[in-house]
Amino acid sequence: MSTGFHIVVCGSLVPDLLQTLEPVAGPTGPALKNEMMLPAVLDPWAGHALFEAAHLAAKHPGSKVWLVSLGPKAKLQQLMMSIAQKVPFELVAIDGSASGFTDPVEVAAALAGAIEKIPTLDRSRLLLFGGCASASRDAGVTVQMVGERLGITDQFLAADEVKVGADGTLTVLERVEGGQYLVSEVVGPPCAIAWATGNLPEPPNNPQVGMQNMRTLMPSLQKAQLAALSAQGGTFVSVEVPKQERKTRIVKDVPLDEMARDIAEWIKG
Amino acid sequence: MEKDGSPKGPPALLKTLPGDDVRQIMWRFADRFDYQMVVQSARAVARGPVARAVAKGARNSHEWTDDKAALLLEFDAAGITAAAVDPEYGGYIEGPKNFVLGLLAFELAWVDAGAGTSSMANTLALAPIHERGTPEQKALYMARSVPPQPGEDRKIWRGAFALTESIPYVGVDTGVLSGRVRVAEWNEGEEPILHVDKRGRFITNMGSASFVTAAVDSGDPRIKGSCMIILEETDPGTWDRGTPTKKLAHQLSSTRDPVFSLRVPAHRIIGGYTVKDGVIVPNYSHAEVIEAVFTRTRATPSIMTSAKLLSAIEPVIRYHRRRFRGAAGINEGTPRFDMGLQQKEDALHRLLDVWAAGEAGASLGFETSRLLDTYDDIEKAKSAVLATQGIAGGRAELKALRAREKDAAEFVALGANKNRSAAESARYDELAADPVLKFMITESLSSVLIPSAKLWNTGHGVNMMREAVSMMGGYGITEDCPGFLGTKWIDGQLEATYEGPEVVQRRQLSVTMSRPIFLQQFQTWIANLRDVAREHPSMGAGTLAAAMELWFWSREYLSTAKDAYGKDLYSNQRHGVTYPLADALAWLVATYHLVLDVLELKAKGPENPALAEGIDGLISFYTDLTHIHSATAAGEATKICAELVFGYRAESYPLDSTPANTDDDFKDVAPFIALRTKVDASLAGSKLAKDRASESLSHVMIPEVLDYPV
Numbered sequence: 001m002s003t004g005f006h007i008v009v010c011g012s013l014v015p016d017l018l019q020t021l022e023p024v025a026g027p028t029g030p031a032l033k034n035e036m037m038l039p040a041v042l043d044p045w046a047g048h049a050l051f052e053a054a055h056l057a058a059k060h061p062g063s064k065v066w067l068v069s070l071g072p073k074a075k076l077q078q079l080m081m082s083i084a085q086k087v088p089f090e091l092v093a094i095d096g097s098a099s100g101f102t103d104p105v106e107v108a109a110a111l112a113g114a115i116e117k118i119p120t121l122d123r124s125r126l127l128l129f130g131g132c133a134s135a136s137r138d139a140g141v142t143v144q145m146v147g148e149r150l151g152i153t154d155q156f157l158a159a160d161e162v163k164v165g166a167d168g169t170l171t172v173l174e175r176v177e178g179g180q181y182l183v184s185e186v187v188g189p190p191c192a193i194a195w196a197t198g199n200l201p202e203p204p205n206n207p208q209v210g211m212q213n214m215r216t217l218m219p220s221l222q223k224a225q226l227a228a229l230s231a232q233g234g235t236f237v238s239v240e241v242p243k244q245e246r247k248t249r250i251v252k253d254v255p256l257d258e259m260a261r262d263i264a265e266w267i268k269g
Numbered sequence: 270m271e272k273d274g275s276p277k278g279p280p281a282l283l284k285t286l287p288g289d290d291v292r293q294i295m296w297r298f299a300d301r302f303d304y305q306m307v308v309q310s311a312r313a314v315a316r317g318p319v320a321r322a323v324a325k326g327a328r329n330s331h332e333w334t335d336d337k338a339a340l341l342l343e344f345d346a347a348g349i350t351a352a353a354v355d356p357e358y359g360g361y362i363e364g365p366k367n368f369v370l371g372l373l374a375f376e377l378a379w380v381d382a383g384a385g386t387s388s389m390a391n392t393l394a395l396a397p398i399h400e401r402g403t404p405e406q407k408a409l410y411m412a413r414s415v416p417p418q419p420g421e422d423r424k425i426w427r428g429a430f431a432l433t434e435s436i437p438y439v440g441v442d443t444g445v446l447s448g449r450v451r452v453a454e455w456n457e458g459e460e461p462i463l464h465v466d467k468r469g470r471f472i473t474n475m476g477s478a479s480f481v482t483a484a485v486d487s488g489d490p491r492i493k494g495s496c497m498i499i500l501e502e503t504d505p506g507t508w509d510r511g512t513p514t515k516k517l518a519h520q521l522s523s524t525r526d527p528v529f530s531l532r533v534p535a536h537r538i539i540g541g542y543t544v545k546d547g548v549i550v551p552n553y554s555h556a557e558v559i560e561a562v563f564t565r566t567r568a569t570p571s572i573m574t575s576a577k578l579l580s581a582i583e584p585v586i587r588y589h590r591r592r593f594r595g596a597a598g599i600n601e602g603t604p605r606f607d608m609g610l611q612q613k614e615d616a617l618h619r620l621l622d623v624w625a626a627g628e629a630g631a632s633l634g635f636e637t638s639r640l641l642d643t644y645d646d647i648e649k650a651k652s653a654v655l656a657t658q659g660i661a662g663g664r665a666e667l668k669a670l671r672a673r674e675k676d677a678a679e680f681v682a683l684g685a686n687k688n689r690s691a692a693e694s695a696r697y698d699e700l701a702a703d704p705v706l707k708f709m710i711t712e713s714l715s716s717v718l719i720p721s722a723k724l725w726n727t728g729h730g731v732n733m734m735r736e737a738v739s740m741m742g743g744y745g746i747t748e749d750c751p752g753f754l755g756t757k758w759i760d761g762q763l764e765a766t767y768e769g770p771e772v773v774q775r776r777q778l779s780v781t782m783s784r785p786i787f788l789q790q791f792q793t794w795i796a797n798l799r800d801v802a803r804e805h806p807s808m809g810a811g812t813l814a815a816a817m818e819l820w821f822w823s824r825e826y827l828s829t830a831k832d833a834y835g836k837d838l839y840s841n842q843r844h845g846v847t848y849p850l851a852d853a854l855a856w857l858v859a860t861y862h863l864v865l866d867v868l869e870l871k872a873k874g875p876e877n878p879a880l881a882e883g884i885d886g887l888i889s890f891y892t893d894l895t896h897i898h899s900a901t902a903a904g905e906a907t908k909i910c911a912e913l914v915f916g917y918r919a920e921s922y923p924l925d926s927t928p929a930n931t932d933d934d935f936k937d938v939a940p941f942i943a944l945r946t947k948v949d950a951s952l953a954g955s956k957l958a959k960d961r962a963s964e965s966l967s968h969v970m971i972p973e974v975l976d977y978p979v
């Protein structure tokens with residue numbers, strides 16, 4: 001009997017968050033200014049999911065991790081030069097826009113379609129991972145929709161921890177209102193888990209791990225299928241960066257306590 | 270049809286600062302994913318732990334502190350330490366490592382070159398073993414220098430390269446050594462035990478070294494000549510790490526003045542030895558070892574200085590743009606608020622000069638590293654061929670190579686001829702198949718590129734780093750200057766000094782730049798630039814070609830000319846002639862390689878979909894930047910050549926009057942005057958290129974904040 005998990009992590013790239021992200025109107029709808037030229041990083045939430053997956057796989061012999069990424073092929077390749085060094089995984093690349101303005105329904109369809117085509121995937125051992133949100137689009141629905149398409153009905157959102165019991169039961173901590181956790185148990189895979197931040201630090205780069213991953217990375221990138229994202233899913237009335245609110249009051253000789261009180265009042269609104 | 274010709278509407282602007290895609294194309298590693306990973310790994314260490322250590326003030330101590338030592342562990346974890354080691358000994362990168370080590374140094378020096386030096390110094394310590402060590406020495410020390418793998422319980426060994434000694438000797442002349450090796454004990458039928466006395470000066474990595482590769486001379490008639498020898502910290506005797514050097518630069522690396530007085534077995538002599546008539550004869554003198562080492566390691570520091578210049582661009586742009594923000598009366602939406610000092614042409618023009626110098630240096634440094642990556646195989650093939658002829662090293666080899674110089678020059682000439690006849694092609698193929706000729710051509714080129722890179726990148730690089738610092742105003746010379754520009758400035762001065770200071774590089778160039786095989790290649794460069802100028806007239810390639818022609822003529826002229834007193838101008842001791850001429854050449858060589866890299870970007874950039882959005886602006890900007898730098902380099906080279914060609918003539922007339930016989934007086938240098946006029950005329954458009962590039966510089970998108978702390 002097979003042991004271990006088959007963990008599929010859905011995650012892609014977002015522009016490096018230190019960059020100036022300026023919405024512009026592109027020929028096919030809203031976009032970010034110079035988006036293709038900006039350096040990209042793995043979406044932080046997807047990153048947490050990937051690191052948790054690798055950690056889980058390392059603890060359970062026979063497990064395997066796939067990273068299913070929908071993004072521009074050339075950008076994905078650059079991203080892999082850093083991500084592939086962190087943990088072992090096999091890449092399933094889908095060529096298409098990773099913009100925050102794509103329709104999550106279409107994205108989920110593309111991801112689910114790619115997952116269904118993974119030849120060695122054992123769906124009975126499948127843990128579907130992803131981020132509960134994204135740095136480029138905070139709809140928080142993609143993992144759920146991919147799960148639905150794959151027929152996975154046990155879904156956990158905003159998870160921070162998964163423990164595997166001796167009998168294979170999974171105990172999942174999900175974030176709920178007010179800083180509380182909802183603790184759930186599920187008898188085992190298949191299930192979908194959309195991660196919040198998890199508990200693990202980002203693993204350091206290790207080019208030796210990267211070299212191992214490269215054996216499957218490049219072939220995957222080369223044969224990446226183009227995803228049909230029509231951009232017809234919704235209409236954007238307007239797009240803008242959240243405004244920074246800055247109120248400056250020039251005063252002299254104000255005692256510290258009074259300053260602190262002022263700031264607290266301002267925060268309270 | 271011009272691809273990038275003269276004014277035809279507003280040029281596309283540079284959209285973002287050049288990223289990895291651009292660098293991978295320009296520096297030719299787009300297909301080396303292992304290198305790309307190493308770059309990312311080193312970058313994460315540089316802009317993470319290294320930057321935090323600098324920001325925390327770790328540089329403010331000459332001692333080897335826990336903070337500094339912790340960085341070595343970061344290097345180990347990130348694969349930086351093992352990158353230099355061959356896979357058979359536990360490394361993970363196949364093939365030669367010069368280029369990848371250059372990339373590592375670039376990434377580390379982007380933040381702090383002392384960290385880069387810490388990493389490099391270990392490689393330098395291993396280099397004598399790598400280049401000339403016995404198989405046993407390689408297996409032992411290379412494998413020990415790789416970080417322990419999971420499940421292994423051992424301590425990693427770190428090394429130091431101990432050549433330089435207390436003044437007055439080494440550092441001035443590495444041929445003279447005070448360190449001595451003597452026979453301590455030599456029992457019949459047993460291996461000799463040696464006693465090594467060595468006092469080092471400015472020895473990098475000494476704070477953490479477990480072994481040292483030390484240069485020593487014989488102090489015993491039973492040992493012939495000099496050698497390099499491996500010392501270990503557990504050898505019996507004195508292993509005194511010495512006092513920390515109170516250096517003002519590269520403080521993240523450990524540098525000390527150690528004292529060794531140790532007994533070591535003779536098999537520690539690097540490369541082994543033979544016993545002849547009761548005398549130990551090392552297989553390699555220390556000079557032979559260090560020649561092999563420095564051939565391969567000098568390009569790396571040159572890349573470090575260029576990295577600093579390129580790292581300065583973003584913080585200077587940000588500083589200039591935000592210079593007036595927050596001031597009373599400077600409101601959002603006004604030019605002063607949005608553009609700050611970038612409203613002023615001076616700020617833009619000066620930063621372009623810094624940028625161009627960084628690009629040219631990187632182009633030269635990386636080309637040199639790539640060439641060196643071909644060197645080992647070429648050298649081995651040459652040695653194998655000569656061995657079949659009964660020639661093995663030393664003078665016999667030099668004589669054999671000298672006898673082939675004509676063939677080598679013919680090969681270069683045939684290679685440059687695009688319209689070869691059938692007979693010429695057959696001859697070319699015959700010569701191309703000869704490993705000896707291939708070696709001669711590669712060696713003649715590398716022996717110009719290496720000193721040029723070391724000399725120009727670091728020497729001119731430091732001057733330009735000062736420019737970058739000055740552009741930040743008083744902020745530039747503070748500890749919290751974004752990008753650590755002040756410390757990078759002084760760090761660059763150490764890069765200009767270690768592994769052979771500028772005078773050593775000028776000395777080497779003064780010899781190698783006059784070799785016929787190099788000069789033949791130099792002429793093919795000029796021809797190549799003429800072709801480039803025809804196809805890409807806005808790059809300044811014509812200006813560079815004209816300046817190279819002028820340099821070539823000047824060198825020929827000076828090689829036979831005499832001064833007003835009848836003394837030869839181009840002679841061994843005439844440093845006033847040969848050294849400036851070497852400086853001029855280095856300007857030209859660096860710029861030539863920038864041209865080649867930008868041509869590569871023009872050719873391959875459009876193929877990369879990630880660059881499609883901004884490729885026009887990118888190419889337009891780099892074309893202009895190359896033009897700017899070609900003009901600067903031409904100006905510098907021309908000025909130097911003019912001083913040399915005219916400066917040693919007798920003063921023929923008072924300065925405030927025009928002589929009647931000017932034409933006669935300067936008849937012999939009329940070609941120079943014509944060539945100089947050609948250079949001057951070719952400068953047309955170079956300032957327009959600067960204006961265009963300035964426009965890009967004032968619009969280019971930069972990140973909101975620097976990606977490493979201050």
